[in-house]
Amino acid sequence: MSSPSANEATSGAAISVTSPALRLIVGDEEFLVERAVVDALASARAADPTAELRRVAAASLTRADLAELISPSLFAEGRVVVLEAAHEAGKEVAAAITDYVAAPADGVSLVVLHAGGARGKALADALRAARAEVTECPRVTKFEERVDFVRGEIKRAGGRITPDGVRVLIDAVGNDLRELAAAATQLVADTDGGVDENAVRRYHRGRADVTGFAVAEKAITGDRSGALEALRWATVLGVPAVLVADALADAVRTVAKVGAAGRGDPFRMAGQLGMPPWKVRKAQAQARGWRPAGIAVAMAVVADVNADVKGVAADANYALERAVLRVVAARDVS
Numbered sequence: 001m002s003s004p005s006a007n008e009a010t011s012g013a014a015i016s017v018t019s020p021a022l023r024l025i026v027g028d029e030e031f032l033v034e035r036a037v038v039d040a041l042a043s044a045r046a047a048d049p050t051a052e053l054r055r056v057a058a059a060s061l062t063r064a065d066l067a068e069l070i071s072p073s074l075f076a077e078g079r080v081v082v083l084e085a086a087h088e089a090g091k092e093v094a095a096a097i098t099d100y101v102a103a104p105a106d107g108v109s110l111v112v113l114h115a116g117g118a119r120g121k122a123l124a125d126a127l128r129a130a131r132a133e134v135t136e137c138p139r140v141t142k143f144e145e146r147v148d149f150v151r152g153e154i155k156r157a158g159g160r161i162t163p164d165g166v167r168v169l170i171d172a173v174g175n176d177l178r179e180l181a182a183a184a185t186q187l188v189a190d191t192d193g194g195v196d197e198n199a200v201r202r203y204h205r206g207r208a209d210v211t212g213f214a215v216a217e218k219a220i221t222g223d224r225s226g227a228l229e230a231l232r233w234a235t236v237l238g239v240p241a242v243l244v245a246d247a248l249a250d251a252v253r254t255v256a257k258v259g260a261a262g263r264g265d266p267f268r269m270a271g272q273l274g275m276p277p278w279k280v281r282k283a284q285a286q287a288r289g290w291r292p293a294g295i296a297v298a299m300a301v302v303a304d305v306n307a308d309v310k311g312v313a314a315d316a317n318y319a320l321e322r323a324v325l326r327v328v329a330a331r332d333v334s
Contacts, residue, residue: 019044019051019078021104023111024127027137031177033113036135037082044080044109051078051109058089058112063096072105082111087120094123101130140177143276146170153181154195159188164197167278171213172200212239212247219327220251220286227324241309241316248323249302251286254279256295259287294333301326 020043025036044051054069061069061083069081083089089097097112104110114124116138128134140149147166154161161169161184169187173179187195187203215234218227234244258280261269266280273280290298301323308319 019047019109020133021109022101022127022130022132023109024124024132024134025111025113025137026116026124026134027139028115029137029139029177031181032135032137032140036137037111037113039135040082040109040111041080044078048078048107051080053080053082055082055084058083058086058093058097061089061093063092066093066096066100070100070105070108070110072107078107078109080109080111082113084113086112086114086123087117089120089123094120097123098126101127101132104130143170143279146175146180149177150180150184153184154188157185157188159184159191159193159195161187161195162197163278165195165200168197168200169195212244213251215244215324216247216251219248219324220255222289222328222331224325224328227328228321231321231324235317235320241320244320245302245305245309245323248320248327249306252295252298252302252327254283255287255290256299258283259290259295289331291334294330297330297333298327301330 019040023036023040025033025040027033041051041053056065056069083097086094086097101110112123112127112132114120116124140146147170150166150169151161169180169183173183183203184195187199190203191199212234215227215230218230231244254275257273258269261273263284266277266284269280270277305319305323307313308323309316313319
């Protein structure tokens with residue numbers, strides 16, 4: 001009997017693609033969890049394009065329901081079963097899942113979503129012990145975590161990004177992980193893979209330049225004309241007045257907080273002040289032009305404009321412009 005040809009061997013290798021029978025997705029960051037589920041389905045359909053997806057809340061299951069979901073198909077059809085919020089499963093169902101993972105059925109890919117924590121921990125431990133493929137999806141809440149997320153998304157798309165590029169991208173897009181992921185992917189596609197601050201600004205066509213934070217940064221550093229120009233662009237492009245006022249207040253409070261803490265290592269001060277080191281370093285430089293009396297005036301200004309943009313003033317845009325001018329002038333108060 002002749003040996004298989006190279007083409008036949010390659011074809012046989014393609015047919016032998018398999019998908020993990022057990023997956024454990026731990027965490028409650030919705031975007032990351034949903035992407036992990038999509039990846040699990042894609043993996044299963046790479047092995048069997050006809051694989052069916054079934055999603056069900058674990059808390060609503062009975063043992064009989066579970067048995068039906070995870071029983072092998074009579075026609076050997078692939079199936080991806082996603083158990084949502086498995087930490088909320090009843091004791092009987094949790095025990096049935098634990099029994100199943102010890103000997104999973106052929107053709108069934110079981111994907112268990114677990115929020116983490118102590119509730120239902122025994123079930124998660126059983127999946128880990130059964131060598132389930134584990135994906136961690138912790139909630140992203142801190143600035144440093146968003147920085148790591150953006151870097152990871154750029155790398156996932158095949159690119160690289162500079163520290164300044166990360167900061168400007170987050171300033172421009174905000175904290176929503178879906179938007180950050182989409183922007184990161186698009187930036188890599190639109191460049192040669194090297195993303196920096198200039199690339200982000202070009203991509204967003206000025207959006208990164210007209211955020212409330214850009215207005216506030218120019219005002220806090222005494223750049224009168226720059227602050228007014230940024231404010232007028234923000235108004236034209238529809239940046240909400242409340243966001244500009246909030247950014248202005250944040251800039252003044254940050255300078256006041258960092259200035260009062262005195263000089264020191266930004267990395268050591270970051271934990272005490274509750275802000276990232278880069279923000280401490282920037283505020284230290286900005287605080288050098290301010291005196292306590294000027295800070296007091298600026299604090300009163302941002303308190304007033306906060307009320308103005310929420311309905312006290314007849315014209316929110318005029319109130320913002322007046323506040324920016326008063327903050328700039330406050331730097332000269334001794």
